[in-house]
Amino acid sequence: MIKIGNQQMLRDINKSTLLHTIFHHGPISRIDLSRKTKLSPTTVSILMEEIIREGIVREIGTTGSGVGRKMTLLNIDSQGGYIVGVDLASSPAHCVLLNLNGELVATQGLKPIIGEEQLRSGLPESITAFIDKQNIPLDLIKRIGISIPGRLDDIQSTILASTYLKVRNFPLQSCLEEALSIPALLINDLDAAGFAERFSGAAKGDHTTIFIMIDYGTGAGLVLNDQIYHGSRGTAGRIQAFDPFCTPTLSTKLKAEYPEAFDGMTAEETIRSFIDLALMGTEPFREQADRIITDMADYCGKALQLLNPQKMILGGWITDNGLFFDKLVTAIQKRENSLVATTPVVASHWKKYGAAMGAATFGLHEIFKRKTVQ
Incomplete structure (x- = not known):
């Protein structure tokens, strides 16, 4: 059992390494992926077929000219998934939608979301309505990031205190995941705005x-x-x-x-x-x-x-x-x-959209970050 668990962990780490490399260096061939990641060509070939079936990466053509062997290029499929970012600190609340390339697809203001009841029911309803308006199937939403004006616990799952939202010790992450069946991430609003600037803004x-x-x-x-x-x-x-x-x-x-x-x-x-x-x-x-x-x-x-x-x-x-x-x-x-x-x-760079963009790009980062042994 331990051996099987270790094999699966290694597989997950290798897949994350490939995704991370394609996200930052694509379009890229399988040969160059092998060189950059130090993974064997066989491992790259097997894992890439699995990743392509998942719809996150696609083949986009070939490179090379003349009589030599042409190499197929791989890149992130921008429409293979989407990430929602919500800023609960702004007035009104704000929602953005990014594709897997981190490009802004849609943005919309939301009705005020204050208090436990609104966070428990109103927030999932508002997010669902926003997604429906974009005509995107719910199963293509890979992550939901929420920017919080307040303190979070050590594992970023519970709002310890937020004067603005009028809640204390509220388990927002689990509430959202139970309501929407989509992985949810919480991040402080200032951290979110700063993350957006580092990811694709003034501090990239x-x-x-x-x-x-x-x-x-x-x-x-x-x-x-x-x-x-x-x-x-x-x-x-x-x-x-x-x-x-x-x-x-x-x-x-x-x-x-x-x-x-x-x-x-x-x-x-x-x-x-x-x-x-x-x-x-x-x-x-x-x-x-x-x-x-x-x-x-x-x-x-x-x-x-x-x-x-x-x-x-x-x-x-x-x-x-x-x-x-x-x-x-x-x-x-x-x-x-x-x-x-x-x-x-x-x-x-992102001004009033900063916290929402940061919450979304934090979700994107979670998808494409390189995993390590814990």
């Missing part, structure tokens, strides 16, 4: 990054040597110093102090108008905006000194106005005061 290819979001909430997602860093108690990334700058808090403060300037505006409109006035040199808005830049830059500059990442990615309202963002970046890099080279500070 980087292994050590800081992602900071200032929107309806604030916080950071930290990646150190390709590993998401959660901290000893799972609370790494909290930035209490930025709480006064989150959208609802800052807009409420501005409306209270200058009702005549921002009367009738939404929270987002208030902040956009405030920044416009500040950049035109209108007082006291210019002075307030300069103080905000100084406070943010001081914190970010110290974070860069401490962690020395490859890149800092910023998201939220602070990136909406190019002139304001440029001033902030200049101030951050000045306070970093690097003795070697300044760290690139860039705006997020």
Whole structure:
């Protein structure tokens, strides 16, 4: 029995190695797969036939010219499966659909999903309706990734606490898998947004990054040597110093102090108008905006000194106005005061779709990651 188990484990590891290699290096021939993976041509041939039958990979033609033997090329079948990503942190909730190449197929807002009852029944219903609208069979959905505004347990299956969702100790992963019969993955919303930037956004290819979001909430997602860093108690990334700058808090403060300037505006409109006035040199808005830049830059500059990442990615309202963002970046890099080279500070690529894209690409990563012996 142990021998059979070991053989199956080795088979699974070899299949994951082949899928990982095709995903990152396809189109590729069986011969080149054997060379890159160090697996024998016979093993590659046998496992590839199984993978092709599963519909994840397809043959797309041949390579080579002249009288020599032509080699059949293999690539991921983009329509062989799909991944759903849901961002429960945005208002309203947001849903995206990716194909197996990580390309965005569809996106849609969802009705508010707050509380245990909505998470238990409303969320599966909303996901099912979204999939049905795309005319995709449910069995082609390979993973569902959920971005959570709150703390998760060590195995990322239970929401330990979420003020926004109004739940504690809620086993969302098992609820979704029981309702939909599809593997579900949970990920913190900031980690998700940061993962999207690393996978296909502003930090693609980087292994050590800081992602900071200032929107309806604030916080950071930290990646150190390709590993998401959660901290000893799972609370790494909290930035209490930025709480006064989150959208609802800052807009409420501005409306209270200058009702005549921002009367009738939404929270987002208030902040956009405030920044416009500040950049035109209108007082006291210019002075307030300069103080905000100084406070943010001081914190970010110290974070860069401490962690020395490859890149800092910023998201939220602070990136909406190019002139304001440029001033902030200049101030951050000045306070970093690097003795070697300044760290690139860039705006997020995925913006409001970041957390949903991250949840989906996290699911894609799970499909194509290389398995190892546990």
